Structure formats: C-alpha cells, structure tokens
Amino acid sequence: MSSVDANDEDTLRLPNDPLPPGCVLRLYSMRMCPYAQRARLMLSAKKVKYDRVNVDLNSKPDWFFDINFYGEVPVIIHKGKNVYESLICSEYVEEAFPNPQMYSVDPYQRALERIYYNHWTKKGVPAFYSLMRAGHLDEELAARLDEHVGKMEEFLDKAGTPYYSGSKPGFSDYMTWPWFERIPMLGEITDYKMSASKFPKLTAWVQRMWKDPVVQECKIDGKLFVDHYSKYRTGRPDFTIGMAKPEPIKETLENLDGLRDPSTRDRKK
Numbered sequence: 001m002s003s004v005d006a007n008d009e010d011t012l013r014l015p016n017d018p019l020p021p022g023c024v025l026r027l028y029s030m031r032m033c034p035y036a037q038r039a040r041l042m043l044s045a046k047k048v049k050y051d052r053v054n055v056d057l058n059s060k061p062d063w064f065f066d067i068n069f070y071g072e073v074p075v076i077i078h079k080g081k082n083v084y085e086s087l088i089c090s091e092y093v094e095e096a097f098p099n100p101q102m103y104s105v106d107p108y109q110r111a112l113e114r115i116y117y118n119h120w121t122k123k124g125v126p127a128f129y130s131l132m133r134a135g136h137l138d139e140e141l142a143a144r145l146d147e148h149v150g151k152m153e154e155f156l157d158k159a160g161t162p163y164y165s166g167s168k169p170g171f172s173d174y175m176t177w178p179w180f181e182r183i184p185m186l187g188e189i190t191d192y193k194m195s196a197s198k199f200p201k202l203t204a205w206v207q208r209m210w211k212d213p214v215v216q217e218c219k220i221d222g223k224l225f226v227d228h229y230s231k232y233r234t235g236r237p238d239f240t241i242g243m244a245k246p247e248p249i250k251e252t253l254e255n256l257d258g259l260r261d262p263s264t265r266d267r268k269k
C-alpha cells in the first residue's frame with residue numbers, strides 16, 4: 001500500500017460506498033493495468049489520497065458498465081461523478097487537483113507533450129502488445145516496436161531535456177511510463193531488448209524514471225508481470241493475480257484489444 005493509495009485489498013466497493021477516512025476519490029483499477037497506472041501516477045504525483053478498488057475483469061458486476069460503458073478500468077469516482085478512459089482520467093486529475101502542475105503552461109510546449117504520448121498510445125502500445133502476443137522475437141513485430149521506440153528516442157533527443165516534460169517528470173512522462181516499466185517483462189516473454197546503443201536517450205530516461213518517487217510508489221511487482229502477461233497473451237488472463245487468495249480462472253477468455261469474446265467481456269444483454 002502506498003501513502004496516497006488507501007487500500008490494496010480486493011473488496012469490490014460500490015461507487016456510492018463511503019470513502020475510507022481521508023480519501024477524496026475512488027479509483028477502479030486492476031493491479032497489472034498500465035492504463036490504470038497512468039491515473040495512479042497522476043494521483044500519486046499530486047499526493048491525492050484515494051481509495052483503490054481492484055476489479056476482477058473476468059467477472060465484472062453489471063453496475064460497472066454504468067460507470068464505464070466500455071467495461072474497462074480505470075474509472076474515477078469523484079464527488080459522485082464518474083470519469084473513465086485513462087487519458088481523460090489523467091487530464092481530469094490534472095485539472096481537478098492543479099498542484100503541482102504536470103502539464104507545461106506554454107501552448108506549443110503542451111502540444112508537443114501531447115504529441116509524445118499520443119504517438120506512444122497510437123503506435124507504440126499496439127506494437128508492444130503485438131509482439132507480446134506473438135510470444136517470441138518475431139522479426140517484423142520487433143522491428144515495428146523498435147521503430148516506435150525510436151520515435152520516442154527522437155522526440156527526447158529533439159526536446160534536449162531529461163524528461164519529455166522538461167527538467168522533471170510530467171504528464172507525458174507518466175502517460176508513457178507504464179509500458180516502459182513492462183519492457184523487461186516483454187523481454188522475458190519474447191527476448192526483446194530495448195537497445196541502449198540504439199536508444200541512449202530513452203535508456204537514460206528509463207533509468208531516471210526508476211528513481212522518481214512517484215514511479216516507485218506506483219510500481220507493480222515485477223515478479224507478477226511475467227506470470228500475468230504470459231496468461232494474458234494466450235487469452236487466459238487472471239485479473240486477480242497478486243490477491244491474497246487468488247480465485248481459479250473459471251472460463252476460457254479471449255484476449256486484448258477487441259480480441260476478447262464479447263459474450264464474456266461486455267454487458268449481458
């Protein structure tokens with residue numbers, strides 16, 4: 001449990017359940033989820049104390065679709081209202097809790113910061129998952145990931161600053177970090193390595209990011225990653241991994257990004 005994150009157990013508290021003392025919002029999360037981690041990084045950066053509720057995505061309660069039509073984490077409940085989608089949640093946190101400011105004030109600088117994480121979200125993340133799903137070092141898929149990692153290297157090089165957001169980690173750093181935290185896991189599954197000679201700036205950025213207290217506070221147990229993603233890539237995710245008493249997987253499910261079987265993923269008609 002981190003200092004801002006009041007709960008790390010697995011009671012499925014309801015959206016309207018009272019918040020634990022000192023908490024100002026509730027975050028529906030899943031321990032291994034990189035998207036939920038974006039929101040966690042933002043909340044931690046702003047020292048917002050919140051109630052984290054880990055959802056078993058294999059057995060979502062029906063009401064979960066009322067707070068996020070897509071049935072995905074993260075979802076924030078704040079002042080009785082729900083906000084979903086990781087980038088929207090993170091922007092919401094930035095605006096609802098303005099200190100410290102994580103985005104640059106200058107409009108062009110802010111646009112650049114958006115361009116960085118947008119590229120990673122649009123191109124890097126799908127390339128990451130395609131390689132993970134292959135489960136081995138498929139040449140073409142590894143080259144595609146390298147191309148987008150290379151673009152991130154180029155952005156950082158052009159920016160000429162230690163972080164995408166300047167002299168300290170900011171919004172774009174936290175929006176891209178969760179997948180870089182998972183690159184060693186991708187290496188375990190596929191033998192992919194982010195080459196330090198091809199990507200020196202990014203390699204130094206990763207090393208700097210690991211030292212950031214916010215990253216440390218939100219990091220996910222590396223031992224669980226490989227186990228989780230090994231199951232996930234074959235279509236049998238266990239979203240309760242890391243729980244004190246893991247439940248058995250009850251059914252065969254399909255996988256990520258539209259490959260899940262809609263009858264098990266979506267709201268029951």
Ligand SMILES: N[C@@H](CCC(=O)N[C@@H](CS)C(=O)NCC(=O)O)C(=O)O
Nearest residue numbers: 033035057071072073074085086087
């Ligand atoms: N575009 C969404 C993606 C979120 C997402 O895919 N979350 C996954 C967990 S990592 C999820 O909740 N999946 C629902 C499911 O597999 O049933 C965002 O940015 O928040």
